[in-house]
Amino acid sequence: MDLKIIHLGFPLDRALLPSDSSRQVLAIGDFDGTHRGHQDVIRRALRIGREEQLPVAIMSFHPHPREILGLSQYGQYLTPLEEKLRLFEQMGVDTAYVVKFTPEFAKLAPETFISDMLIPMGLHTIVVGFDFNFGYRGAGSVSTLREFCLPDINVDMVPPYMAEGEKVSSTRIRNLLEKGNVSEAAELLGRPxxxxxxxxxxxxxxxxxxxxxxxxxxxxxxxxxxxxxxxxxxxxxxxxxxxxxxxxxxxxxxxxxxxxxxxxxxxxxxxxxxxxxxxxxxxxxxxxxxxxxxxxxxxxxxxxxxxxxxxxx
Missing domain, CATH: 2.40.30.30 (Riboflavin kinase-like)
Structure with missing residues (x-):
């Protein structure tokens, strides 16, 4: 199965959405590293898709939001876009929506992102991690999603993936690689x-x-x-x-x-x-x-x- 890749911007061009997008399961996140925590989010979306017999998509962002917001360490990636898409396909995802992240996009109110980007996609379920934030200055959270999406769109939150009492994160893996600790990084990534x-x-x-x-x-x-x-x-x-x-x-x-x-x-x-x-x-x-x-x-x-x-x- 080939991964369908759709590049989106804001305002949303609805003509780019597949004609069968009226019902789909969507996992949202940057997923740099596609580590064990990210994999839990994606697998939850895949499980719901199987149960509901619906296609499964991922919405990710490029460049990395933190790069656009001036955090220079994000000029390099654990999984640059091409690699990240390869991993999505390997996991069995049907569609990847790659949203162009710009300074203007970063200023969107959380409610605008939901009303103008998510709701037009006709979603059945949105799956995100426990610490998902979005919108201007990260003002949107899982609670915001539920407030504006329910009951029309289900919102499923995945808890953190823990390793040795600490959550697995891209930052933690970056720090390990900077020290040359590739074996521990592999444990958190779920692969070398x-x-x-x-x-x-x-x-x-x-x-x-x-x-x-x-x-x-x-x-x-x-x-x-x-x-x-x-x-x-x-x-x-x-x-x-x-x-x-x-x-x-x-x-x-x-x-x-x-x-x-x-x-x-x-x-x-x-x-x-x-x-x-x-x-x-x-x-x-x-x-x-x-x-x-x-x-x-x-x-x-x-x-x-x-x-x-x-x-x-």
Missing amino acids: YSLYGEVVGGDQRGRTIGFPTANLKLHEPFIVPAKGVYAVRAYIGDKRFGGVMNIGVKPTFTENTVPSLEVHLFDFDRSIYGETVRVDFLSFIRAERKFSSVQELIDQIGKDAQTAKSFYF
């Missing part, structure tokens, strides 16, 4: 954290020391984990490989200003320039550091590869 990019030319130094690497240029504005060495699983087309990735400035040779992303794949020897590689982060191995000699670096990379293989195999 991943990113993907095109293989581009590098300085070829890895090949000269016996560890050829693919240098990745990211396709999307992914959050990049902390500098260091990681055990990874990589995908090229439908082929899967174990590997070890270095994120850093290569201080042994030259101190770059922008960290590079280089992955060495096990049992792999062919040119893949221009191809897309997806990388799943399995575990942090060590921090990046400067070595006293190239041979010391080579010895350490060999140890890193053996450590990474223990996670992959």
Whole structure:
């Protein structure tokens, strides 16, 4: 089943809505990360859709509302739009409404968002998380939805997903990645954290020391984990490989200003320039550091590869 993607703005162009939209279940949220808490919201919508024999849609927002509101850390994403849509499709959602978030949209009164965006969609049920806020300065809440939607539209609220006594959130996962803690991030995401990019030319130094690497240029504005060495699983087309990735400035040779992303794949020897590689982060191995000699670096990379293989195999 292919996900139907519909881009919306405000004012709403009703001609963009599917003709069969008179009854559907809608989950609303930004869903950056599509983590376990987000998955609970989406699965609740899918369950109601099955029970009522109705299509299930998601309304999300792009760019991230906090980016538009000036919170600069949201220039990068756990799941950029393309990745987020891929995950929605994987979960079995029928339609994704991507609402363009602008400064003008941010100023909408909660009541206007409901009357001019939601009610025209002819919804059966709206599903949101417990902390869902909307409208100007986040003045709208689940209570607001119920006040203006009931009894015509059901409103279902999903409680927080807790892990070790703390709610799972995109911010919590971002903080873990900034520390290189990809294994705990994976627990909260319900899958390994991943990113993907095109293989581009590098300085070829890895090949000269016996560890050829693919240098990745990211396709999307992914959050990049902390500098260091990681055990990874990589995908090229439908082929899967174990590997070890270095994120850093290569201080042994030259101190770059922008960290590079280089992955060495096990049992792999062919040119893949221009191809897309997806990388799943399995575990942090060590921090990046400067070595006293190239041979010391080579010895350490060999140890890193053996450590990474223990996670992959």
